[in-house]
Amino acid sequence: MPEINVEEINLHINAVYIVKDGKIETIEGPPNGYGKQTVTWQQGKPSHIDFHYTKKI
Numbered sequence: 001m002p003e004i005n006v007e008e009i010n011l012h013i014n015a016v017y018i019v020k021d022g023k024i025e026t027i028e029g030p031p032n033g034y035g036k037q038t039v040t041w042q043q044g045k046p047s048h049i050d051f052h053y054t055k056k057i
Helices: none
Strands: 016-020 023-027 035-042 045-053
Touching: 016 045
Parallel strands: none
Antiparallel strands: 016 023, 035 045
8 A cells, every 4th residue: 555645735825736746836826916827737747837927007
C-alpha cells in the first residue's frame, strides 16, 4: 500500500493549489485582482500554468 502524505492549507487565503507527484504548490491570484490562470496537462499531470492579467483603469 502506498504511503499517504497529508498537508494542511489555510482556507482563509484565496488561492489555487496544484498537487503534482505528491507535492503541493500554491498559486497566488493576480496582483491587481483581475486575470485568469490556465493549467495545461500532459500524461495525466499538470505541466504548465499560463497567467493572463488585466489591469482595470
